Amino acid sequence: MPPIRSSPVAAPLVAALETCWSAIQVQHGDVPDVVVSVGAGSTSHGRLKLGHFAAGRWQRGEDKLSELFIGGEGLRRGVIELLATLLHEAAHGVAMTRELQDTSRQGRYHNARFRAIGEELGLGLDHSATDGWSTTTLAEGTAGRYTAAAAKLKRALVVHRLAEVGAGGRANNNNGLAALCGCPRKIRLSPGAYELGPIVCGVCRHPFIAVRADEADRA
Secondary structure, eight states: OOOOOOOOOHHHHHHHHHHHHHHHHHHOTTOOOEEEEEEOOBOTTSOBOOEEEEEEEEEETTEEEEEEEEEGGGGGGOHHHHHHHHHHHHHHHHHHHTTOOOEETTTTEEOHHHHHHHHHTTEEEEEETTTEEEEEEEOTTSGGGGHHHHHHHHHHOOOOOOOOTTOSSOOOOTTOEEEEOSSOOEEEEOHHHHHTOOOBOTTTOOBOEEOOHHHHHTO
């Protein structure tokens, strides 16, 4: 009897992300081409990276291509939040194309130029003292521009990356899981409560996502 093979998972996901990015490019001509990568979004500084645009990270012939990184832990947020992340990173790409400085503090603080580009791309942006105009949601009517691409992305969102809770040889905290939002603020909760569904931060509007115990302790 031949072995049972599961359906591909990563390839449809990356293809759907590429389709969404192409749809954004159709709407906004200054959005550059990218190489899409998906990986761990938990950082050594205890922050959760939902996405990242990095200029000139890849080489194709004589040309350099930028990278679009999507944090796998954030895939559990769903297609609307993921589309907001894609548009956020696309705004950084537009700033690169236009040779505008849209951030400071090693890319953490998002300035008024970023806000203007983000609103141009259909984002709603909220301001914080630490990150500037970084917190993004979809403005009214934006999702309707990407109906077909978003439907393909929704079908591909069958997995999300599990946080490596308790990794590094450390015992799990007796209070349960540690989870960070985008601020980042930290909460602890039981695994059962965490798996019931997303818990959204009222400040940054991003869900709390479980991280490794050592990362949470540094937050």
